Amino acid sequence: MSTILLIEQLLNGLQFGVMLFLMAAGLTLIFGVMGLINLAHGSLYMVGAFAAAGVAGLTGSFALALIASLAAAAMFGALIELTVIRRLYKRDHLDQVLATFALILVFSEGTRWAFGSFPLFLNIPDMLSGTVMLPGGIEYSLYRLTIIGIGLLVAAGLFLLISKTRVGMRIRAGENDREMISALGVDISVLYTLVFALGAALAGLSGALVGAIQSVEVGMGEPVLILAFVVIVIGGIGSIKGALAGAILVGVTDTMGRTLLPVIFGSFMDPSAATSVGSALASMLIYILMAGVLVFKPTGLFGEA
Amino acid sequence: MTFKGIVKLGCGALGTAAAVMALATAAISEGHGGDVKIGMITTLTGGGAGLGIDIRDGFMLAVEQSGKDNIEVFVEDDQRKPEIAVQLADKLIQSEQVDIMTGIVWSNLALAVIPSATAQGKIYISPNAGPTQLAGKGCHANYFNVAWQNDNLHEAAGAYTNSAGLSNTFILAPNYPAGQDALTGFKRMYEGELAGEIYTKLGQTDYAAEIAQIRASGADSVFFFLPGGMGISFLKQYADSGIDLPVVGPAFSFDQGILQAVGEAALGVKNTSQWSKDIDNAANAAFVETFEAKYGRLPSLYASQGFDAANLIISAMGKADISDQDAFRAALLEADFDSVRGDFEFGNNQHPIQDIYVREVIQEGDIFTNKIVSTGLSDHQDIYAAECAL
Numbered sequence: 001m002s003t004i005l006l007i008e009q010l011l012n013g014l015q016f017g018v019m020l021f022l023m024a025a026g027l028t029l030i031f032g033v034m035g036l037i038n039l040a041h042g043s044l045y046m047v048g049a050f051a052a053a054g055v056a057g058l059t060g061s062f063a064l065a066l067i068a069s070l071a072a073a074a075m076f077g078a079l080i081e082l083t084v085i086r087r088l089y090k091r092d093h094l095d096q097v098l099a100t101f102a103l104i105l106v107f108s109e110g111t112r113w114a115f116g117s118f119p120l121f122l123n124i125p126d127m128l129s130g131t132v133m134l135p136g137g138i139e140y141s142l143y144r145l146t147i148i149g150i151g152l153l154v155a156a157g158l159f160l161l162i163s164k165t166r167v168g169m170r171i172r173a174g175e176n177d178r179e180m181i182s183a184l185g186v187d188i189s190v191l192y193t194l195v196f197a198l199g200a201a202l203a204g205l206s207g208a209l210v211g212a213i214q215s216v217e218v219g220m221g222e223p224v225l226i227l228a229f230v231v232i233v234i235g236g237i238g239s240i241k242g243a244l245a246g247a248i249l250v251g252v253t254d255t256m257g258r259t260l261l262p263v264i265f266g267s268f269m270d271p272s273a274a275t276s277v278g279s280a281l282a283s284m285l286i287y288i289l290m291a292g293v294l295v296f297k298p299t300g301l302f303g304e305a
Numbered sequence: 306m307t308f309k310g311i312v313k314l315g316c317g318a319l320g321t322a323a324a325v326m327a328l329a330t331a332a333i334s335e336g337h338g339g340d341v342k343i344g345m346i347t348t349l350t351g352g353g354a355g356l357g358i359d360i361r362d363g364f365m366l367a368v369e370q371s372g373k374d375n376i377e378v379f380v381e382d383d384q385r386k387p388e389i390a391v392q393l394a395d396k397l398i399q400s401e402q403v404d405i406m407t408g409i410v411w412s413n414l415a416l417a418v419i420p421s422a423t424a425q426g427k428i429y430i431s432p433n434a435g436p437t438q439l440a441g442k443g444c445h446a447n448y449f450n451v452a453w454q455n456d457n458l459h460e461a462a463g464a465y466t467n468s469a470g471l472s473n474t475f476i477l478a479p480n481y482p483a484g485q486d487a488l489t490g491f492k493r494m495y496e497g498e499l500a501g502e503i504y505t506k507l508g509q510t511d512y513a514a515e516i517a518q519i520r521a522s523g524a525d526s527v528f529f530f531l532p533g534g535m536g537i538s539f540l541k542q543y544a545d546s547g548i549d550l551p552v553v554g555p556a557f558s559f560d561q562g563i564l565q566a567v568g569e570a571a572l573g574v575k576n577t578s579q580w581s582k583d584i585d586n587a588a589n590a591a592f593v594e595t596f597e598a599k600y601g602r603l604p605s606l607y608a609s610q611g612f613d614a615a616n617l618i619i620s621a622m623g624k625a626d627i628s629d630q631d632a633f634r635a636a637l638l639e640a641d642f643d644s645v646r647g648d649f650e651f652g653n654n655q656h657p658i659q660d661i662y663v664r665e666v667i668q669e670g671d672i673f674t675n676k677i678v679s680t681g682l683s684d685h686q687d688i689y690a691a692e693c694a695l
C-alpha cells in the first residue's frame with residue numbers, strides 16, 4: 001500500500017466526513033435546541049437531492065440546482081415544523097420518533113408519487129468534473145475537493161453564526177434555558193422554526209451535493225440518517241463542534257477500515273476469505289468506534305453531562 | 306433519557322415501525338377469486354424498488370394478456386428486508402393459503418423465504434434471485450428458477466473478458482450471497498490475473514475508497530456487480546475519477562431502469578444478459594411493444610423475467626390442475642411457453658439452460674439502452690446442476 005494511496009484514502013475519508021457533518025449538524029442543532037429527535041431528517045436530504053435533480057433537469061444549471069435544494073429543504077422543513085413538529089416538543093421522545101417516522105413514509109411515498117420509482121439523473125457540472133493533480137502526484141476528483149471545501153465553509157459559517165451573532169446567542173440561550181429566554185421576550189417559536197429550517201437546508205444541500213455522485217432515489221436518506229445519528233452520539237448531542245469531530249472521525253474510520261482491513265487480513269489469510277472477512281468487519285467498525293467512545297465518554301466527545 | 310437510550314430508541318423504532326408497516330400493507334388483489342392463488346413478495350418501496358416494480362409489472366402484464374380470470378395475485382412489499390419477507394411469506398401461506406409464490410429480487414431474502422416455503426409444500430417460481438445454495442445440493446422439487454442461477458451472467462462476463470484480450474482485472478461486488486456468487490462465477494470462467502478483489506457493503510453508495518484502489522492496482526479492466534442504485538453511484542464516481550479502463554459487468558448495473566440515471570458514463574460498456582430488447586423473436590417484440598404501451602417506459606431485464614415467470618405458470622395451468630401438484634410440477638418443468646429470450650429449457654435442478662448475450666450500452670435518441678453485440682455463452686447451464694439429486 002503506497003503513501004499516495006493512503007493520502008488519497010484520507011482525503012476520501014475527510015470528504016465522506018464532511019458530507020456526514022452537513023447532515024449531523026442540523027440533527028444535533030435541532031436536538032440541542034428543541035430536544036427533538038427528528039427521524040425525518042433523512043427525508044429532507046432526499047428532498048434536497050430531488051429538488052436539485054428536478055431543477056438541473058429543467059435549467060441545466062448546477063448552481064440553480066443547489067439553491068433549489070437549499071430552498072426546497074428549508075421550505076419543507078419550516079412547513080413540517082409549523083404543522084407537525086411544534087406539537088411534539090413537550091412530548092416524550094417515543095412520540096417524536098413515531099411522528100417523525102410517519103413523516104419519512106409521507107415524504108417517501110410523496111416523492112414516489114411525484115417523481116416515480118426510478119432513480120433520477122443528476123450529474124456533476126462540467127466545470128467541476130474530472131480530476132486535479134495535487135502536490136505529491138495525487139490525482140483527485142475536483143468535485144470531491146469542492147465538497148470538502150463547501151463543507152468546511154459551512155462549518156466555519158455555523159461556528160460564526162452560533163458564537164458571534166445575535167441569533168446564535170439566542171440559539172445557545174435556547175439550549176440552556178428555554179423558559180428564561182422566552183421570559184426575556186424572545187419569540188421562541190420563531191426561533192425554533194428558524195433553527196429547524198436551517199437544519200433542513202443543510203440536509204438538503206448535503207443531499208444535492210451527494211446526489212451528483214450517487215443515485216437520486218426514494219429512500220436514499222435513511223442509510224445516511226443512521227450514520228448521522230452515530231456521528232452525533234460520538235460527538236456529543238447538541239454540539240456543533242462535536243458533530244464536526246464525530247463526522248470526520250466516522251468518515252475516516254469507515255474509509256480507512258474498508259481499505260486497510262482486507263489488506264491486514266490478507267497478510268495471513270487466503271485473499272478471497274480476507275476480503276470477505278475484512279469487509280464484513282469494516283462495516284461494523286464505526287459502531288465499534290461508537291461503543292468505544294461511549295464506554296470512555298458516555299456523553300460523547302464534546303457532550304455536556 | 307441517556308444518549309445510548311436515545312439511539313436505541315431511534316434504531317428500534319425504525320425497525321419496529323417498518324415491521325408494523327409491512328404487516329399493514331394491503332394486498333393488491335387482481336382478478337376475482339379463482340383456481341390459482343399466487344403470492345408475490347417483492348421490493349416495492351425504498352432502495353431497489355425499481356427492480357421489484359418491474360418484476361411485478363412484467364408479471365401482471367402477462368397475467369392480463371392471458372385473459373385468465375382464475376388467477377389471483379397477492380402483491381406484498383418486502384422493503385428489501387429479510388425479516389419482513391419472512392413475515393409476509395408466513396402471512397401468504399397461512400392466511401391467504403396461496404398455491405404458488407414468486408417475486409423475490411434479492412438472494413438474501415430468497416434464502417430466508419424459499420426453503421421454508423418449499424418445505425411447506427408451496428411451489429416457488431423465482432423471477433430473479435438464484436442463489437447457489439438452492440441450485441446444487443439444496444435444490445428442491447418445488448423450486449423453479451425462471452431467470453438464471455446467480456453465477457451465470459458473471460460466468461459469461463468472465464468468458465467475454467478473456468475474449469476481449471483483458472488479462473488483469475479488478476473485481477468487486479457487495480458482500481451478500483449474490484455478490485459472492487458473482488465473483489465466484491466470474492473467476493470460474495476468467496483465465497487472466499486478478500489485480501484486486503473487493504467486497505463492498507450492501508447498499509454502499511460511496512466508492513471513492515474502492516476507486517482509489519483500482520487506480521493504484523495497475524489493472525487493465527474492471528469487472529463489477531453492483532445492482533440498482535449501487536451501480537449508478539459507482540459508475541458516476543468511476544467516470545469522474547479519470548480512470549479510463551474498460552468496464553465489464555452483468556446486465557444488472559446497465560439495465561433499462563438505471564441507465565437514464567447514469568447517463569453518458571455508461572456508453573460503450575459491455576454487459577452480459579440472458580435478455581435484451583432486441584432479441585429477435587415474436588414473443589419478445591410483442592412484449593416490448595405492449596409493455597411500453599401500458600407503462601410508458603421500456604421494459605428491463607427484470608420485467609422480462611417477471612413476464613416469463615407468469616407465462617410459465619400460465620402454460621402449466623393449461624396442462625394440469627394446481628390441486629394435483631405432481632402433475633403441475635411436471636407441467637412447469639416442460640417450460641412449454643414462448644420465452645421472450647427465445648430458447649428456454651429447464652435443467653435437472655429446475656434452473657434455466659439458455660444463451661447469454663454480450664450487450665453494449667448505446668444511445669437511441671435521448672434514451673440510453675442496450676444492443677446485442679455477440680453471444681457470450683450458448684445453451685449455458687450452471688455448474689451446480691450436477692450436485693442436484695433431482
